[in-house]
Amino acid sequence: MDTGTTQPSYRDRLYSNYGHDFQDAGEKFDREGASRWGRACAYHLRGWLPKQKEARILDLACGAGKLLFFFSERGYHDLAGVDLSLDQVVLARQVTPNVKQESVFEHLESNPASYDVITGYDIIEHFHKDEVLRFIDGCLSALKPGGRLILQTPNADSPWGTMHRYNDFTHEICFNPNALTRLLRVAGFRNIESREAGPVPRGNSLTSSVRYLIWQIIRVGLHIWNLAETGTAGGGVWTRVFLISGVKK
Numbered sequence: 003m004d005t006g007t008t009q010p011s012y013r014d015r016l017y018s019n020y021g022h023d024f025q026d027a028g029e030k031f032d033r034e035g036a037s038r039w040g041r042a043c044a045y046h047l048r049g050w051l052p053k054q055k056e057a058r059i060l061d062l063a064c065g066a067g068k069l070l071f072f073f074s075e076r077g078y079h080d081l082a083g084v085d086l087s088l089d090q091v092v093l094a095r096q097v098t099p100n101v102k103q104e105s106v107f108e109h110l111e112s113n114p115a116s117y118d119v120i121t122g123y124d125i126i127e128h129f130h131k132d133e134v135l136r137f138i139d140g141c142l143s144a145l146k147p148g149g150r151l152i153l154q155t156p157n158a159d160s161p162w163g164t165m166h167r168y169n170d171f172t173h174e175i176c177f178n179p180n181a182l183t184r185l186l187r188v189a190g191f192r193n194i195e196s197r198e199a200g201p202v203p204r205g206n207s208l209t210s211s212v213r214y215l216i217w218q219i220i221r222v223g224l225h226i227w228n229l230a231e232t233g234t235a236g237g238g239v240w241t242r243v244f245l246i247s248g249v250k251k
Contacts (some may be wrong), residue, residue: 191248
């Protein structure tokens, strides 16, 4: 029976307390853990960060603020974050006060040509297809000329990609580097580059270095698998999440 009432969307229900329910977040920002995470992040983002510490940086779906903390530790100070979940916003504001609880679409579309770098870790997979296009267009609009977009998302090319795609009920879609590269190109981004987000060879820990060596052996096997099945070595980005960057003209 139609009662005439509007039911809240699943997003309203799940994103209201997303940090606690889906990220097991506490009440206090974990600076030590974020600093450890940042050592690998520095390798993953090599060559993509601006030399000018005055660069305006926006982190979309900033979560508990780990990426904002990463930037602040490296001397960047003009930082902003956006997230829908209040519990995440409360944590991220322990890193920088300039964190807003609002829709990323509204923020991007109301701040044209405002940022030198826009990051979005683990966000684009939460959108429907029409929202993906709106999101990418919004990022392009909000960047200054020469500004850089950096995204991280589950990798459909990975043998573990399906697990990561369905590991969160709020995920709607999955990409591989080829598909997302083409979308960014259609939107107007240039100098598009994809890379793995796996163990790092040095600068993190001895354990990470050993994992890196083992991972390189596994990657050879994945190349052979692709050669045997398709006659080509494949795209070469096999980690269960991948990073992609594009630059606005």
